Amino acid sequence: MKLxxxxxxxxxxxxxxxxxxxxxxxxxxxxxxxxxTIATAGQAKIYSQLEKxxxxxxxxxxxxxVDMRLGDLSMGALMVGExxxxxxxxxxxxxxxxxxxxxxxxxxxxxxxxxIAPKLYVNTKVKGTSLLVVGVEPKEExxxxxxxxxxxxxxxxxxxxxxxxxxxxxxxxxxxGDKISFNGSDATVTxxxxxxxxxxxxxxxVPMQTLQTAFNKEGVVSSVDIRALCNACPVEIIADSIxxxxxxxxxxxxxQVAETEMGMMDKMNKFMLALAGITLVIGAFGVVNTMxxxxxxxxxxxxxxxxxxxxxxxxxxxxIYEAVIIGIVGGIFGYLAGTLVAYGVGPLVxxxxxxxxxxxxxxxxxxxxxFVAVVSxxxxxxxxxxxxxxxxxxxx
Numbered sequence: 369m370k371l372x373x374x375x376x377x378x379x380x381x382x383x384x385x386x387x388x389x390x391x392x393x394x395x396x397x398x399x400x401x402x403x404x405t406i407a408t409a410g411q412a413k414i415y416s417q418l419e420k421x422x423x424x425x426x427x428x429x430x431x432x433x434v435d436m437r438l439g440d441l442s443m444g445a446l447m448v449g450e451x452x453x454x455x456x457x458x459x460x461x462x463x464x465x466x467x468x469x470x471x472x473x474x475x476x477x478x479x480x481x482x483x484i485a486p487k488l489y490v491n492t493k494v495k496g497t498s499l500l501v502v503g504v505e506p507k508e509e510x511x512x513x514x515x516x517x518x519x520x521x522x523x524x525x526x527x528x529x530x531x532x533x534x535x536x537x538x539x540x541x542x543x544x545g546d547k548i549s550f551n552g553s554d555a556t557v558t559x560x561x562x563x564x565x566x567x568x569x570x571x572x573x574v575p576m577q578t579l580q581t582a583f584n585k586e587g588v589v590s591s592v593d594i595r596a597l598c599n600a601c602p603v604e605i606i607a608d609s610i611x612x613x614x615x616x617x618x619x620x621x622x623x624q625v626a627e628t629e630m631g632m633m634d635k636m637n638k639f640m641l642a643l644a645g646i647t648l649v650i651g652a653f654g655v656v657n658t659m660x661x662x663x664x665x666x667x668x669x670x671x672x673x674x675x676x677x678x679x680x681x682x683x684x685x686x687x688i689y690e691a692v693i694i695g696i697v698g699g700i701f702g703y704l705a706g707t708l709v710a711y712g713v714g715p716l717v718x719x720x721x722x723x724x725x726x727x728x729x730x731x732x733x734x735x736x737x738x739f740v741a742v743v744s745x746x747x748x749x750x751x752x753x754x755x756x757x758x759x760x761x762x763x764x
Contacts, residue, residue: 386690390698392654393741397702397733398709399644404732405710407640409723424512424622425607427461427592429453430615452588453617458484461617464609465594472602482596483511486589488579492550494572495540501550501572503579503589512593513568520544521559524575530555531573534563539570548572553582594619648740655694655744660751687749688742695738703733 429451465482469475488503506524510516521544524531530548532540537560542548546557555574563569580586596603603621610619707725714723 386658386694389655389658389741390694390701392651393695393698393737394702394705396644396648396651396740397699397737398705399647400641400736401703401706401729401733402709402713403640403644403706404729405707405723405726406714408726409710409714424596425465425594425603425610425619426622427453427594427610427617427619429590430618452585452590453486453592455486455587455589457614457617458486458589458592460614461592461594461610464613465596465606468602468606468609469596472605482594483508485509485512485593485595486576487591487593488576488585488588489590490550490579490583490585492583494548494550495542497540499536499570499572500567501574501579503576503585504573505576509573512595515564516568517562519560519562521557523559524573525558527575527578528555529558529575531559531561532557533561533569533571533573535569536572551582553578648736651698652740652744655691655741656748660748684749687745691741691745692738695741696734698741699734699737700730702737703730706733 462480462482462484465484466480469481475481485505485508487509490501490503491498492501493499494501504524510523519534532542537543537557540548542557542560544557544560547554548557549555555578561568576589580588594606596606607619607621610617706729710725711723
């Protein structure tokens with residue numbers, strides 16, 4: 369009889385004990401696969417959001433807080449700096465952005481490369497409700513927000529038109545063709561956006577000049593979005609160059625924000641994987657305990673094997689084969705259980721994230737489970753080789 373046939377028969381004879389050993393491996397593999405699957409989905413969401421914006425930067429006024437103190441007594445904080453960016457600085461911003469892109473990509477043409485989309489934010493009341501009205505350059509804004517879709521009507525075309533976020537239209541009960549008034553200026557609702565799940569849903573968008581004229585903000589904007597239109601564009605270099613060469617503004621690459629978020633996520637993943645490691649150790653002890661019990665239960669069998677000429681190597685191989693089978697069972701069921709856990713827990717951790725099973729984690733789960741099972745079996749297998757034929761006969 370082949371050695372593996374003997375191992376299979378023995379496993380079928382002790383199904384419950386083998387399943388108990390496999391259960392610890394299942395839980396360990398489930399924890400690892402679940403964490404990795406959720407982390408993969410979270411990273412995919414962050415990267416998809418980053419790709420949606422493109423290689424993007426945001427330029428805002430350089431406002432800082434100065435802590436006012438009188439001796440050891442704090443008198444509060446004083447905000448220093450302008451709340452707006454002069455429109456006269458927009459050509460400088462474009463020159464730096466386009467210049468760095470040309471330098472990085474070897475472009476020699478003098479045409480505009482980056483999309484420069486300034487915005488003016490004004491808090492005001494419309495139909496007695498306080499909300500945010502945003503002045504935009506319609507063509508540039510549409511290039512930046514490629515995910516915008518018009519639910520009703522059409523996009524901004526004239527100075528006296530307004531585009532509403534989905535929630536704003538419902539809140540104010542406005543429809544296409546309705547008039548809205550803010551600070552004495554009128555605009556006609558020509559379009560309503562589909563819901564985006566962002567702050568855009570609660571805002572009103574009008575042409576920049578319309579809002580500047582209505583609130584006496586000619587020549588200034590609140591912020592500037594820059595889309596560099598290529599993933600290879602040096603957004604961090606552009607941001608540093610703007611910060612060093614243009615006073616009164618602060619540029620931040622959206623990639624840097626995403627990297628910060630990814631850094632926090634990596635820390636959380638490491639913590640969760642550390643917990644998974646503890647689970648693996650607990651699962652390993654379960655396998656060791658089961659195998660040690662198996663050695664005691666099978667003293668007679670081991671003695672008989674030794675008596676008929678089985679070598680220590682063959683006895684060790686018998687236990688290793690059993691460990692591999694436990695590892696395969698634990699790895700497969702651990703992968704399935706981990707994927708199910710990810711489907712249940714993932715949307716709670718990352719709201720709105722679609723969880724997909726990752727086939728590449730099945731081999732990982734199998735290798736991890738087999739490795740833990742084999743390593744855990746090493747000591748019990750060694751103990752099995754020390755069983756003497758005389759001891760096995762005394763157990764009869």
